[in-house]
Each structure stands twice: as C-alpha cells, then as structure tokens.
Amino acid sequence: MNWRLINWQSQYRTLAVLASIVIGLIAINFMPVEQQAIAGWLVATTLQMATPLVLAGLGGMYSERGGIVNIGLEGIMLMGAFTGAAVAYYAKDPWLGLLGAVMVGGLFASIHGVACVKYKGNHIVSGTGIILFGTGLSTLLLELVWHQKGQGEPVTNTVPDLMFPALLDHPFLGPAFSVISPIVLFMFIITGVSWFVLFRTPFGLRLRAAGEDPSTLDSAGVSVQWTRFIGVVISGCLAGLGGAYLSIGFGSAFAKEMTSGRGFISLAAMIFGNWTPFGVLAAGLFFGFLISMNYFIQIYFPILLPFANFIAMLPYVLVIIALGLIRKSVPPKAIAIPYEKEKKG
Amino acid sequence: MSVTQNPDVEDTSDNSSELIARIEEYYKGVIAKLTGEEFTNQFYWSIGSVLLALVVSAVIMVMAGYNPGVAFVWLSYGAITKLDQVLWYASPLILTGLSVALAFRCGLFNIGAEGQLFMGSMASALLAYLFAFPIVVHPILCLAVGVLAGAGYGFLAGLLKAYRGAHEVVTTMMLSYIAILFTSWLVSQNGPFWDGSMVPRTPQFYDTALLPVIFGNYLHLGFIIALMAVFGVDYLINKTVLGYEMRAVGHNIDAAENAGIDSKKKVAIALGISGGLSGLAGSTEIIGTFDRFTANWSAGLGWDGITVAVLGNNNPFGVLAAALFFGALKAGSNTMQVIAHVPAEMIKVIQGLVVLFVAAPRIISWLVDHSQTAKDAVEKEPAKALPWVLAALFGLSSVFIALGTARNIMVLPTLTPMVLVSILILVLVALTGILVFVTEFTHDPRGSFLLLIIAVGWLEAGIAFYVGSGTIEVTSLIMSAISFLFWFALNFLAKGTIEEGEGS
Numbered sequence: 001m002n003w004r005l006i007n008w009q010s011q012y013r014t015l016a017v018l019a020s021i022v023i024g025l026i027a028i029n030f031m032p033v034e035q036q037a038i039a040g041w042l043v044a045t046t047l048q049m050a051t052p053l054v055l056a057g058l059g060g061m062y063s064e065r066g067g068i069v070n071i072g073l074e075g076i077m078l079m080g081a082f083t084g085a086a087v088a089y090y091a092k093d094p095w096l097g098l099l100g101a102v103m104v105g106g107l108f109a110s111i112h113g114v115a116c117v118k119y120k121g122n123h124i125v126s127g128t129g130i131i132l133f134g135t136g137l138s139t140l141l142l143e144l145v146w147h148q149k150g151q152g153e154p155v156t157n158t159v160p161d162l163m164f165p166a167l168l169d170h171p172f173l174g175p176a177f178s179v180i181s182p183i184v185l186f187m188f189i190i191t192g193v194s195w196f197v198l199f200r201t202p203f204g205l206r207l208r209a210a211g212e213d214p215s216t217l218d219s220a221g222v223s224v225q226w227t228r229f230i231g232v233v234i235s236g237c238l239a240g241l242g243g244a245y246l247s248i249g250f251g252s253a254f255a256k257e258m259t260s261g262r263g264f265i266s267l268a269a270m271i272f273g274n275w276t277p278f279g280v281l282a283a284g285l286f287f288g289f290l291i292s293m294n295y296f297i298q299i300y301f302p303i304l305l306p307f308a309n310f311i312a313m314l315p316y317v318l319v320i321i322a323l324g325l326i327r328k329s330v331p332p333k334a335i336a337i338p339y340e341k342e343k344k345g
Numbered sequence: 346m347s348v349t350q351n352p353d354v355e356d357t358s359d360n361s362s363e364l365i366a367r368i369e370e371y372y373k374g375v376i377a378k379l380t381g382e383e384f385t386n387q388f389y390w391s392i393g394s395v396l397l398a399l400v401v402s403a404v405i406m407v408m409a410g411y412n413p414g415v416a417f418v419w420l421s422y423g424a425i426t427k428l429d430q431v432l433w434y435a436s437p438l439i440l441t442g443l444s445v446a447l448a449f450r451c452g453l454f455n456i457g458a459e460g461q462l463f464m465g466s467m468a469s470a471l472l473a474y475l476f477a478f479p480i481v482v483h484p485i486l487c488l489a490v491g492v493l494a495g496a497g498y499g500f501l502a503g504l505l506k507a508y509r510g511a512h513e514v515v516t517t518m519m520l521s522y523i524a525i526l527f528t529s530w531l532v533s534q535n536g537p538f539w540d541g542s543m544v545p546r547t548p549q550f551y552d553t554a555l556l557p558v559i560f561g562n563y564l565h566l567g568f569i570i571a572l573m574a575v576f577g578v579d580y581l582i583n584k585t586v587l588g589y590e591m592r593a594v595g596h597n598i599d600a601a602e603n604a605g606i607d608s609k610k611k612v613a614i615a616l617g618i619s620g621g622l623s624g625l626a627g628s629t630e631i632i633g634t635f636d637r638f639t640a641n642w643s644a645g646l647g648w649d650g651i652t653v654a655v656l657g658n659n660n661p662f663g664v665l666a667a668a669l670f671f672g673a674l675k676a677g678s679n680t681m682q683v684i685a686h687v688p689a690e691m692i693k694v695i696q697g698l699v700v701l702f703v704a705a706p707r708i709i710s711w712l713v714d715h716s717q718t719a720k721d722a723v724e725k726e727p728a729k730a731l732p733w734v735l736a737a738l739f740g741l742s743s744v745f746i747a748l749g750t751a752r753n754i755m756v757l758p759t760l761t762p763m764v765l766v767s768i769l770i771l772v773l774v775a776l777t778g779i780l781v782f783v784t785e786f787t788h789d790p791r792g793s794f795l796l797l798i799i800a801v802g803w804l805e806a807g808i809a810f811y812v813g814s815g816t817i818e819v820t821s822l823i824m825s826a827i828s829f830l831f832w833f834a835l836n837f838l839a840k841g842t843i844e845e846g847e848g849s
Contacts, residue, residue, distance in 0.1 A: 071456075071514075075697075091765055107776075111701065121705030124454055125655045129700030132652060136693025137405070143688050144409050261522070264456075268515050306535035309526045316519035323511040331512075 017282075025172075033171045040175030042289075042296055047180070048250050050288025051187045052077065052242040052259075056266035057273065057280040058194050059238030063109075064275060065198065066231030067211035067334045068116050070109070071127035073239045074263025075134020080105045080243030082138040085155050085254035086145055094159040097248050098183075098241065105240015106233045108134060113232035117225050120338035131263070139256050151255040158248045159183060183241070183249045187281075190238065194277040207231050211332035214339040224339045239263070268319055275332065290315035371580070379662070387658055393709040394702035395670075402695045406687065408748050416687040423680025424673035429561025432568050433634070435672030437462075439571040440626030441650025442657060442664040443578045444619045448513075449659040450582055451615035452595035457502065457517025458623040459647025460524030461495040465624025466631040467528045468494035470547055470638035471538065473554035473631075483553040488570070488628045495624015496617045498524065503616030507609035513616065521647070529640035538638075545640040556633040567629030572665075574622065579661040581618075591615050623647060652700055671696065715786050732838055733785050736796065736831045740781030743799060743824060747775040747806075750820050754810065763813030767806050771821075774802040793835045800828035 028039050056073045063070035080101035088097030108130060115126040146152040159181060167178040198204040209217040210227040218224050246262075247254045269287055273279025294311050297304045304311065378384055403413035424431055441458045448455035455461075469491035478486060502520055505511040530536050533545040540548040556566040582588040593601040594608045594615075601608050626646065631638060653671060657663030674696065678689040702708060719737075722730035751771040754764060777799045784792035803825035810818045 090760060091762070115701060115705040115708075119705035119707040119711070121707070122655075126701060126704035128651055128655055129697050129702075129704055131697070132693055132700060133697025136690050136695075136697055139690040140405075140409065140688055140694060143690070264518055268519065271512055271515050307530075309530035309533070313523050313526045316522045319519050320505065320511070320516055320523075323515055324505040324509040 036172040043176040045292035054284030055242030057269040059235035063235035069123040072130025075131040077243030080240030081247040084244030085247040101244030109236020398698035420677040424677035430676040433563035436568040438668035442653030444622035445654035446659040448619040457521035460521025461620040461623035462627035465491035465495035466627030469628040473550035491628025496621030499620015500617035503613035565633035567633040737785035744778035767809035770806040
C-alpha cells in the first residue's frame with residue numbers, strides 16, 4: 001500500500017486527528033464502566049506526564065526555529081522547578097512561583113543566548129554548560145533554602161487544580177477531566193498560540209527566517225541577533241514553566257535532579273514533532289502516554305512487573321524505530337551556524 | 346642456521362631503530378603542537394575561562410553565605426594531597442572524553458557515551474564472573490569484550506545515522522536510556538545475572554579478572570590504559586588516513602563526498618570507535634574500581650565525558666588536561682565539603698561556569714581588548730577616560746552590593762510582600778549593573794541611560810524595603826545617590842565632548 005495516498009501535508013490531517021478523537025470518545029462510551037474509568041485515569045496521567053515535555057519541547061522549538069540549538073533545557077527546567085517551589089514556599093502564592101519560574105527560565109536561557117548569539121559560541125558546548133550549571137545551582141540552592149539534602153520541604157501552596165463537578169458523574173470524563181491542573185490547559189493554549197505566532201505573525205516569519213536563511217532576514221533590515229535572542233529567551237520561559245509544573249503543579253516539593261532527563265526527552269519530542277507546535281504537542285502526548293503506560297501496568301497488571309524495565313524502555317525504542325525506519329526529520333537549515341554580518345569592503 | 350638467522354636479527358634491529366625514529370618523530374610532533382600558537386591560545390582561553398568561572402562561583406558562594414577563600418584553599422589542598430584520587434577520578438573521564446571528542450571530530454555529537462559505557466561494563470562483568478581464565482589473560486579478555494560491546498552499541502547509532510538519517514543526538518541518547526534500563530534489569534531480581542542479595546548486582550568477579558592497583562589506595566591500571574588511549578586517539582585522528590577522512594567528513598561533508606570519501610561509512614565507523622572508547626571506560630572501571638556490576642553504578646561518567654571533551658576542545662591532549670582538572674575538582678570537593686562545609690554541588694556549578702565561558706571564547710577576548718583600550722585611554726587622557734572606567738567599576742560593584750543586600754534582607758525573620766518586591770528589584774538592579782559595566786566599559790552612549798535606570802532601581806528598592814519593614818535601608822540610598830552623581834557627571838562630560846567636537 002502506498003502511504004503517500006494520505007496527503008499528510010494538507011488540512012485533512014487536522015480533520016483526521018479531530019475525527020479520530022471523536023471516534024475514540026464514542027468508542028470509549030460503549031465500553032464497560034470500569035474500563036471507562038481506567039481509560040479516564042490513563043488520559044489524565046498522560047496529560048500530567050506530557051505537560052512538562054510539551055512545554056519544554058515548544059520552548060526548544062522556538063529556539064531551534066531561530067537557529068539556536070538549546071540542549072540546556074534540562075538545566076533550565078531544573079532552575080524553573082526550584083524557583084517555582086522556592087517562591088511559592090516563601091511568598092505562599094503559587095502564581096508568583098510560576099511567574100518566578102518563567103522569569104528565571106528566561107534569564108537562564110539568556111545566558112545561553114548571550115554566549116551563542118552575541119559571542120557566537122558553540123551551541124552544544126554552551127548548552128552543556130547550562131545543564132551543568134542549572135543542575136549544580138539548583139541542588140546547591142536546595143540545601144541552602146531548606147537545609148535538606150535530596151528533597152526540599154513540601155510546598156503547601158501549590159497551583160490549585162481546576163474542578164469541573166459537572167463531569168464528575170461520567171465514568172470516563174470524570175476521572176479524565178474533572179480535576180485538571182490549569183497548567184495542562186496552558187499547555188494546549190500555548191501550543192495554539194505558538195502556532196499562530198510562528199506561522200501568522202511577522203515575528204514568527206522573522207524567527208523562521210533567522211533559522212532558515214539569516215542573510216535574507218538581515219537584508220530585510222531586521223536584526224538577526226535580536227530575533228534569535230528573543231527565540232532563546234522564549235524557550236527558557238517555556239522550559240521554566242514546564243519545570244515549575246513538576247514542582248508546584250503536579251508535585252508539591254522540589255527534589256534534587258527531579259526532571260530526570262525530561263529536558264532531553266522533550267528535545268526528542270521536538271525533533272519527533274518536526275519542529276512544529278502541533279507536532280511537538282502530538283509527540284509530547286505520545287511520550288506522556290508511553291510513560292503513563294508504565295504506571296498503568298504497575299497498577300493494573302502487576303503480573304508484568306518483572307518486565308517493568310522493558311516497558312519503560314518502550315518509548316525510547318519506539319523513537320529509534322520511528323526516526324530510523326519511518327521518517328526523516330528536517331531541522332531548520334541554518335541551525336547551529338552563527339550569523340556573521342558581511343563586512344563592508 | 347646461524348647464517349640464515351643473522352639477516353633476520355639485523356632486519357628486526359633495523360625495524361626497531363626505524364620504530365624508535367618514528368616514535369621520536371611523533372614525540373617531536375607532539376612537542377611542536379604543544380608549543381604552537383593555536384594550542385597556547387587555546388590554553389590561555391581555557392585558563393581564562395577557569396579563572397572567570399572561579400570568580401563568578403566565588404560571588405555565588407558569597408551570596409550563599411560561604412567563605413570562598415577558605416573553600417578554594419581546601420579545594421586545592423585536597424586536590425594536591427590526594428593525587429591518587431585525582432588520577433583515579435580522571436581515568437574514566439579521559440576515556441569517555443576521548444569518545445565524545447572523537448565523534449565530534451567527525452561532526453557527530455555522541456551524547457550517549459553513558460549507554461555505551463554501561464554496555465561495555467556489563468559485557469566485561471559477565472566475562473569476569475562467569476568464566477575463569479589465567480591471571481593476565483582474564484583482564485585483557487574482559488577489556489576486549491567491553492570495547493567490542495561498546496563499539497557495537499555505538500556502531501548501531503552510527504548505522505542509523507549514516508543509512509537512515511536518524512539524528513545521532515536522539516538515537517544515542519535513547520540507546521543510552523535503553524542500555525541503563527536493560528543492564529539494571531539483567532542484574533535485578535527478575536534478571537538472569539542477579540546474585541540473590543537485596544541489591545540489584547551480579548556476584549563477585551574472580552580475583553584474576555581485577556586490574557591491579559598501581560599507586561596509592563585507588564589508582565588502578567586503568568589510568569595507564571587511558572593514557573595509552575590518549576596517544577592512540579591522537580595518532581588515529583592526526584596520523585592515519587581514516588582519521589584524516591573522519592576529520593574531512595566532520596569539517597565539510599559535501600566536500601568530503603566530492604573528494605571521494607564514503608562519508609556514511611566514516612560516520613558509522615567513527616561512532617563505532619567512539620562507542621568502543623566509552624565501553625573501555627566502563628570496563629576499566631568495573632574491573633578496576635569495583636568487583637561486581639551494580640545497577641546504575643556509573644552516576645554520569647558518560648555525561649561528564651561530554652563536558653570534558655568540550656573543555657578539551659576535542660583535542661586528545663586537551664581532553665587529558667580537562668579530565669585531570671575535573672578529577673582534581675572532584676577529589677578536592679570532598680575535602681572542601683568536610684572541612685569548609687561547602688556542599689560538593691558547588692563543583693558542578695564551577696564546572697558549568699567553566700564550560701559556559703569556554704563556549705564563548707570571545708567573552709575573554711572582548712574583555713582583554715576593551716581592558717587594553719581603556720588602559721590606553723586612561724594613560725592618554727586620564728581626566729576624560731577615568732569617569733567612564735569608574736562608572737564601569739561602579740556597575741560591577743553595584744552587582745555585588747545588590748546581591749549582598751538582597752541576601753541580607755532574605756535572612757530577615759519577617760518577609761512581607763513589599764520586602765520580597767524589594768529583593769526582586771535588587772536582583773534586577775544587579776542585572777542592570779552587569780549591563781552598566783558592559784556599556785560603560787565599551788564607551789557605549791546608552792550607558793548613561795542605564796545609569797539612570799540603576800539609580801531609580803536602587804531608590805525603589807530602598808523605598809519598597811522601607812514600606813515593607815519600616816526601617817531605612819542605607820546602602821541602597823547611598824548607591825542611588827552615587828549612581829545619580831555618575832549620571833550627571835557623565836552627561837556633563839558627554840555634552841562637553843560633543844561641543845568640543847562641533848567646535849573643531
């Protein structure tokens with residue numbers, strides 16, 4: 001069968017996704033009640049696991065669309081998680097915590113931006129530095145703020161969940177959506193906004209041009225450096241928000257190295273999603289689903305527990321298969337190439 | 346018989362003298378490289394980055410309430426007195442660093458050295474406890490198997506990259522997670538190689554498999570192997586056809602293709618060799634330091650390899666120096682933690698800062714260039730240039746004072762919202778201070794505007810603090826006054842120079 005028959009590049013793709021969601025919902029409606037509850041639980045866990053991945057992945061997308069590789073997402077997320085927890089702990093207000101996490105994330109990314117854009121350093125090197133610096137600093141500050149090793153004191157004022165009591169009685173929608181963190185909703189909103197910004201605004205066009213062909217952007221009279229720098233800062237803000245979700249949205253304390261590789265997985269989600277907002281969302285949800293399958297098996301199929309490691313491996317294996325055998329990913333053309341203005345002769 | 350033997354003997358001696366000559370030539374080449382301009386420049390940059398990183402980490406330590414002087418003294422004391430530990434920590438880092446560096450030279454970013462290391466160490470662990478061999482043969486076989494396992498694992502990612510175009514950053518990283526999960530399953534309760542204890546680990550190795558300790562309490566033969574690998578990789582990269590072709594692919598893949606190099610093959614081979622080096626790192630550690638395979642034993646040796654390669658600028662000897670530096674930091678950090686009570690995490694902060702500064706060598710050249718021009722200007726016309734320099738220094742000191750004040754406020758017993766706002770403003774003032782330093786140092790006309798901002802910032806921080814706690818913060822008021830003064834003075838000076846320029 002020729003897969004090209006399905007024209008994935010057109011608007012039919014959106015239609016197909018929406019149709020499959022609707023068909024899925026209808027199909028779930030016909031399942032027994034207990035299974036509907038399990039499905040609902042699975043959906044809720046998927047959303048929880050996917051949120052930090054999607055947020056950080058979108059951040060990485062902004063940076064890489066502008067031509068700056070940002071492998072420092074892991075370090076930025078950790079700083080965001082720490083700041084969110086610390087500010088919420090002291091100021092007793094989770095929203096200030098989120099704001100602080102976003103700001104610190106942007107600040108951290110701006111270090112990367114200065115090193116890569118202004119001083120034309122190697123992006124990978126600088127990103128490695130950001131990871132090390134963020135990991136070390138967040139752990140150091142953890143000991144300093146809470147005088148504890150490993151895990152900080154629990155934050156009582158975490159981001160309050162949104163309640164939808166109307167959904168509570170439904171066997172599927174109840175466990176899935178009746179209690180939902182606002183940050184999960186932010187994830188969807190930010191994805192939509194990112195699509196709009198990237199493909200429907202002058203700034204998005206400039207950002208993409210900075211990543212694809214900076215000399216054209218320069219001859220149009222727009223500063224390549226500033227465009228790229230702003231892209232990097234946005235990436236840091238989003239990664240900081242993703243980190244804060246871990247410490248004060250989903251969890252309620254900051255722990256040492258609590259992101260445990262999520263920054264890298266979100267990079268993979270970004271590549272898997274082909275550097276597009278909805279692609280990142282889909283890839284992030286998919287990874288979130290695979291991670292939640294792990295919990296699902298631990299709770300509902302304890303027979304499979306001896307093989308839990310293999311189930312945990314599944315996302316990684318699938319990514320390799322998908323990238324190696326199914327599709328090729330196409331990064332922005334001018335990625336990781338510092339832009340030098342041509343000197344006047 | 347003797348007649349027929351003689352030419353043979355002569356022949357071998359001839360070979361050996363030729364070999365000696367080649368070694369001498371190679372040795373001279375190494376010396377020439379070490380004294381060459383490129384290397385010394387790189388060396389200065391690295392030293393400059395380390396110094397800058399130490400300065401910034403000292404600021405962080407002051408902010409955190411530690412004494413940086415005491416910390417650095419004990420750090421260096423620990424590093425000097427525990428030489429065996431330094432070399433012991435450094436030896437796996439040398440190998441993983443070489444692994445990442447070699448891949449970098451071919452234009453590949455092997456982020457998954459950790460996984461190759463786990464695969465290599467697992468393979469040699471199996472050989473070390475399942476099979477019995479004589480004393481010298483056993484470790485050699487273990488190392489060989491470890492290298493092969495790591496190389497195979499790296500080669501897999503190389504094949505995916507070369508023939509399927511899968512980005513190696515993603516595949517090596519994913520393979521690395523798979524390796525960690527797989528090996529920890531192998532030695533877990535459900536796995537085939539579990540020793541039956543509470544801990545997920547294999548039974549103990551045969552004594553014949555272990556590498557001997559050569560110096561002190563820790564340093565094992567792995568260090569010598571790592572040193573040999575440094576020379577081997579240097580030879581491979583710089584003196585062989587394969588190394589030349591790999592560098593060509595890394596430099597410009599299209600040009601290499603046009604020159605008739607099979608770039609796909611080279612990519613796969615490069616990742617294979619890279620994986621082999623990581624596997625060797627794992628093998629030497631597992632039969633040198635440990636006597637059994639425990640799940641998740643490595644704790645980031647592969648990740649550190651990336652940093653080491655980066656710091657060593659992907660040059661084998663640079664990698665050696667960087668690994669020794671990291672080993673020294675690690676060995677010294679224990680002393681620092683025990684005696685100066687500075688958490689060992691500080692080391693990670695220092696490492697990150699070093700790498701950040703290494704990433705942008707232009708920061709240091711920027712600093713050097715502008716220091717030179719500022720010095721010249723002060724020598725030529727001190728009256729005109731001095732205020733600028735003073736304003737720059739004021740910006741820098743304002744960073745420290747703002748952060749210090751913020752810290753002093755933070756430890757106060759009562760934290761009202763207005764006081765938190767005051768802390769926030771102080772942090773922003775510190776950031777503006779950096780910008781003031783940058784602009785004033787480069788004689789940027791925007792500097793005076795920033796001075797106004799910083800003056801207002803200091804004032805607002807003082808006001809917010811007063812509103813929040815009812816006491817006056819003297820420091821911020823003084824700083825505000827000074828920055829207003831600078832603003833007036835510099836505006837006045839600038840006006841004078843403009844009029845002067847118009848007059849002439």
